[in-house]
Amino acid sequence: MSSSVWLVLAVILVIVAVVFLIISVRKRDEDGIGEQPSTRRDMFQESDGSANFSPSKLGPGAIISYGGIDYVIRGAIRLRQGQYTWHEYLLEGGKGAEWLSVEYDEGQLNLGWWLSRKDLDLEPAQELTVEGTRYRKVESGVGEYTTEGTTGLGERGRYKYWDMAETGGNRLLGLEVYGEDGPTEASLGWKILPGEITVYPAPGN
Template structure:
């Protein structure tokens, strides 16, 4: 083999070795790969943590599951008092014959979902600061009048006004009175729905 050819080959091999050495030195000097940025702090009770959807989007035709029982949403009341809004949703209550079951959803400022069951309270009316029902003492929390619009089946007119009086007891228990258009009082007891226990199946 010609000596010049051998010299060229040796030069190429030397250049290749130099390139490999330079790349290895650069990798070592670069240090370990930077760690991923820590996730930003976030609200543990934010709506996206709700199992199976955001309660604020519930509407007639949806299905909700609570404590292992599924219910269809028959209709909704959208209520407004000043700049404050909230919703109440009537469910089909096949497991509780003749009794209305509702879910209320509001933000004040945190998202609060309450499960309501209609109650026959006899002559009890919201005319005192404290009321006792079934051995539980409730203390009056709010009293006001709101405008409402009805969607689907609710038992109320398409639009109107409703007066409400809300009572609260320890342990996330509630007693509420409502009367539509100055009619008779309707009462219900409520319990706060723990975060992540309500599953929502959107309707078509």
């Protein structure tokens, strides 16, 4: 068989292969095979104003306006327990060491305003009464932390926490231990809503 005949057969085989490939791809498209699954977006993801409280907006240098006072964020603490993370921000501009906590719990944005109370000598318990308010333990745990800016802590380490809350009320009590043998630090706070705060992002964001 001449070389020209072999060449013609080769061209025919290539054409047949291309036709079968086109038919196969079209059938897969019709059946929906090979299509990338669509990514569904939570329509309510930012309806709670959570975008203003992301770590990309909050950090050293950001300004928070609350209760008619402008506070500057001096430092940030990122707390992690397993896959769960939340943030605390040290504020300057008020009457003392004040903190803003930002966390998500089952998709719900929770904000807390805290005052450090070094004058309180408290130890963890299931129930504590402080200044006439009774608090009950909500949760506790251990984890790791990292810092940014000025916080009074090292760059990273271990911590323990006990979260307590007023039954049926708005008040909060937090006990924290940073480091393996650090003192138990107490803070009193209360829940706030995103709409109560105006955020001016940190420089460069």
